[in-house]
Amino acid sequence: MGTFGEYIKSALSSIRNNKGRSFLTMLGIIIGIAAVLTVLIIGDGMKATVNSEMDSIGATTITVSLDNTKTDKLFTKDDLDRIEAGLDNIYGVSPSISIWGETMVRGESFDMNLSGGSQAMEYGAGVKMVHGRYFNAADVEDGKKVCVLSQSAAKKLFGYEEAIGETVTITAYDLTGEFLVIGIREDTSMDIAYASFGDEPVYMGDVPYTAAAGVYSLNLDTLESFTIYLDSEYKNAVLSQARSVVENVMGLRGEGAVKVSSGYGFDQTTDTILTIITSVVAIIAAISLLVGGIGVMNIMTVSVTERTREIGIRKSLGARTSSILTQFLAEASILTFTGGIIGIILGLSLAYLICTVIGFAFSVNPLLVLLVVAISTAIGLFFGIYPAKRAAALDPIEALRTE
Amino acid sequence: MKKLVEIKDVCKIYNPGENEVRALNHVNLTIGEGEFVAIIGQSGSGKSTLMNMLGCLDTPTSGKYYLHGQDVSHMTDDEQSDVRNREIGFIFQGFNLIPSLTALENVELPLIYRGVGKKERDRLANAALNSVGLEKRKTHKPNEMSGGQQQRVAIARAIAQAPPILLADEPTGNLDTASTKEIISIIKRLYKEGRTVIIITHDPGIAEQAKRIITISDGQIKSDVINKNYKDD
Numbered sequence: 001m002g003t004f005g006e007y008i009k010s011a012l013s014s015i016r017n018n019k020g021r022s023f024l025t026m027l028g029i030i031i032g033i034a035a036v037l038t039v040l041i042i043g044d045g046m047k048a049t050v051n052s053e054m055d056s057i058g059a060t061t062i063t064v065s066l067d068n069t070k071t072d073k074l075f076t077k078d079d080l081d082r083i084e085a086g087l088d089n090i091y092g093v094s095p096s097i098s099i100w101g102e103t104m105v106r107g108e109s110f111d112m113n114l115s116g117g118s119q120a121m122e123y124g125a126g127v128k129m130v131h132g133r134y135f136n137a138a139d140v141e142d143g144k145k146v147c148v149l150s151q152s153a154a155k156k157l158f159g160y161e162e163a164i165g166e167t168v169t170i171t172a173y174d175l176t177g178e179f180l181v182i183g184i185r186e187d188t189s190m191d192i193a194y195a196s197f198g199d200e201p202v203y204m205g206d207v208p209y210t211a212a213a214g215v216y217s218l219n220l221d222t223l224e225s226f227t228i229y230l231d232s233e234y235k236n237a238v239l240s241q242a243r244s245v246v247e248n249v250m251g252l253r254g255e256g257a258v259k260v261s262s263g264y265g266f267d268q269t270t271d272t273i274l275t276i277i278t279s280v281v282a283i284i285a286a287i288s289l290l291v292g293g294i295g296v297m298n299i300m301t302v303s304v305t306e307r308t309r310e311i312g313i314r315k316s317l318g319a320r321t322s323s324i325l326t327q328f329l330a331e332a333s334i335l336t337f338t339g340g341i342i343g344i345i346l347g348l349s350l351a352y353l354i355c356t357v358i359g360f361a362f363s364v365n366p367l368l369v370l371l372v373v374a375i376s377t378a379i380g381l382f383f384g385i386y387p388a389k390r391a392a393a394l395d396p397i398e399a400l401r402t403e
Numbered sequence: 404m405k406k407l408v409e410i411k412d413v414c415k416i417y418n419p420g421e422n423e424v425r426a427l428n429h430v431n432l433t434i435g436e437g438e439f440v441a442i443i444g445q446s447g448s449g450k451s452t453l454m455n456m457l458g459c460l461d462t463p464t465s466g467k468y469y470l471h472g473q474d475v476s477h478m479t480d481d482e483q484s485d486v487r488n489r490e491i492g493f494i495f496q497g498f499n500l501i502p503s504l505t506a507l508e509n510v511e512l513p514l515i516y517r518g519v520g521k522k523e524r525d526r527l528a529n530a531a532l533n534s535v536g537l538e539k540r541k542t543h544k545p546n547e548m549s550g551g552q553q554q555r556v557a558i559a560r561a562i563a564q565a566p567p568i569l570l571a572d573e574p575t576g577n578l579d580t581a582s583t584k585e586i587i588s589i590i591k592r593l594y595k596e597g598r599t600v601i602i603i604t605h606d607p608g609i610a611e612q613a614k615r616i617i618t619i620s621d622g623q624i625k626s627d628v629i630n631k632n633y634k635d636d
Contacts, residue, residue, distance in 0.1 A: 010504075013504070014503060017503045309499070312499075313500075313501060314501075314512065315484060316460060317488065317493070317512050317560070318484050318485065318487050318489070318513055318516040318517065319484060319516050320481045321480055321481055321484075396460050397460050400460075400495070400499065
């Protein structure tokens with residue numbers, strides 16, 4: 001329709017004839033769009049920054065557990081072997097057995113926490129060997145009673161750090177076992193946390209879970225959870241693969257009983273929290289956009305009232321209902337579209353400034369910008385429809401009679 | 404003479420019921436192509452209602468209106484708009500120009516609604532403005548022109564697309580004597596060029612200018628005579 005261009009032209013000239021008012025109307029849209037865009041971009045930047053800091057750790061873990069409200073099943077040792085075989089790009093799979101016990105050294109008793117797991121635990125966050133070696137797959141297979149101590153544990157128990165070849169005797173659940181120290185590792189943040197546990201420090205050591213099960217007569221076929229060790233590079237791939245592999249092995253397809261969480265659920269939780277915060281602020285910003293839209297409706301209604309006679313003239317000259325409707329809708333859309341563009345420029349500048357000052361990553365999703373343009377135009381159409389319909393429905397005789 | 408306007412037993416009733424107003428009461432009227440008619444009546448006589456009816460701005464409560472042989476008495480708003488655009492050129496007492504548009508843009512308006520292309524529109528609008536002697540006022544806005552000039556723009560707008568009927572509602576009501584003379588002479592010229600002209604007025608002096616004078620009162624046609632005093636100027 002060639003006449004459409006004419007409606008745009010007449011809408012533009014009407015906007016130009018009311019510059020001040022048009023700008024004030026646009027201002028509501030400008031502020032609304034700018035606010036929404038700024039919030040969303042800063043939110044994205046915040047998430048990207050937090051995530052990249054988390055990923056820089058390198059090694060990470062994924063914890064898999066079964067929802068005991070949905071299934072009675074538990075993992076067996078065989079299940080873990082089959083799950084490990086089914087997953088790509090991982091260091092390994094390990095049960096997470098924690099044993100609280102005591103050890104006697106030179107007539108003094110210390111609390112010890114033994115972590116029972118597979119050789120994959122060597123890839124846990126912050127694990128670094130300083131003396132000897134970590135236990136290997138053969139040690140785990142044979143249930144060898146060997147142990148890797150943290151530096152602080154070795155110093156405390158034996159008085160010196162390089163305690164390779166020493167034996168540590170640990171009593172738990174009224175059972176006592178002797179473990180040969182084959183390696184010493186750096187203290188991890190966990191060691192430091194446990195070591196400062198109130199008045200009674202706890203010292204930590206890692207043992208093959210098979211050995212722990214043998215000594216303390218634990219059942220390895222009733223495991224509630226296990227841990228996957230992997231490089232964070234593969235985190236998303238493994239996260240998406242893990243659920244289906246575990247469901248297949250456990251025969252739990254489609255029951256929603258398998259819970260998979262990365263990094264002890266920490267970075268997922270932060271991601272969710274950040275998303276919620278961003279959404280809440282964006283909603284508040286969107287309210288200002290809504291108010292802007294109502295402003296457009298208000299001004300358009302005034303405009304229709306002011307131009308009743310003009311509408312009557314146009315109708316008497318042969319304008320159809322749709323022509324009048326189009327003209328006023330075009331006017332409203334142009335106002336909000338222009339306001340949207342200005343708002344985007346303002347929002348991008350503001351977001352860039354804030355991101356730079358705070359130190360967040362600044363990245364703009366072009367889709368987001370397109371979406372914002374679409375939304376601002378849609379606001380014009382939505383809030384323009386009521387006044388435009390009122391204009392189009394005017395009776396030409398009545399309209400011509402108004403002064 | 405071919406029939407252009409044929410009104411058959413038309414009534415227009417406002418507020419049907421106890422307080423009903425019969426603005427038009429069984430009116431019959433035929434106007435042929437190329438006639439120059441004045442419809443005269445006091446305010447409240449029903450002449451405005453008749454003018455709205457003739458201009459397809461309103462539909463009758465009962466009766467039929469044939470325009471160019473087409474029944475236009477029961478049409479949708481959009482159909483009425485199309486008929487107005489095609490058949491009728493309005494000249495109003497208050498000029499009814501759009502204040503934000505220039506003279507040329509005002510004249511182009513009905514052509515836009517007809518879907519005439521930009522070039523042709525320009526040509527027709529310019530020709531119409533030239534024919535009413537406004538060559539030099541094309542880019543002026545209504546408030547930059549005198550009343551007489553504004554009414555000439557309105558006439559240009561009415562004739563630009565050469566509609567069969569020129570419908571003038573008190574065309575000189577807002578004008579001084581000099582401008583009135585000017586406008587009447589333009590209207591007469593348009594009649595002589597072959598257009599059908601209908602003037603609605605309360606002023607006998609204006610009605611006297613037309614070839615046929617129809618008097619309306621209380622919603623009924625009281626007399627319909629050929630004006631023996633018509634002067635060709």
